[in-house]
Amino acid sequence: MRMNEVEFDDSRPVDGYGPGFFRVGGEKFDGAVLLLPSGPASWGGFEDASTLVAAAGEVDVLLLGTGAEIAHPPAALRRAVEAAGLGLEVMASSAACRTYNVLLAEGRRVGAAMLPV
Structure with missing residues (x-):
């Protein structure tokens, strides 16, 4: 099996997560x-849609x-x-962490808003 080292330039991948927390770039x-x-x-959760809408210029897809x-987010x-032009991909937070890191390593304009496990 061939192993490749992943470089994240100055971005910050998800290093880990657990009950009630995330570790991102060592923080x-x-x-x-x-x-x-x-x-x-920090994010305010499902009630904090305005923060996600404000990110529309920074990312192409939001996890x-x-x-x-996995659960349905509130319709509002x-x-x-989606009205702000962002693609929204809903998944469990563990899957969102993995997907975020892969897309980040590919150099994609990705964002993630995650509730703790």
Whole structure:
């Protein structure tokens, strides 16, 4: 098997996650987290659609991690994000972490808003 080293330039991949937290680029975030090219930040959860809409110029696709299990996001959040021109991909937060890292390594303009597991 061939192994390839992944380089993330100055972006910050998800290093790990656990009950109630995410570790991004070595920094621990308790609770929900928003990952954008401008850097990681705490996120207000499903009620905080305005922060996601504001990211429309930074990313082409937004991964939405819904926690330990995949779940439907509130319709108002989905409508607001899609009206801003963002593609929204909903998945469990564990899958969102993996997908985010892969797309980040490919140099894609990706963002992730994730609820903790």
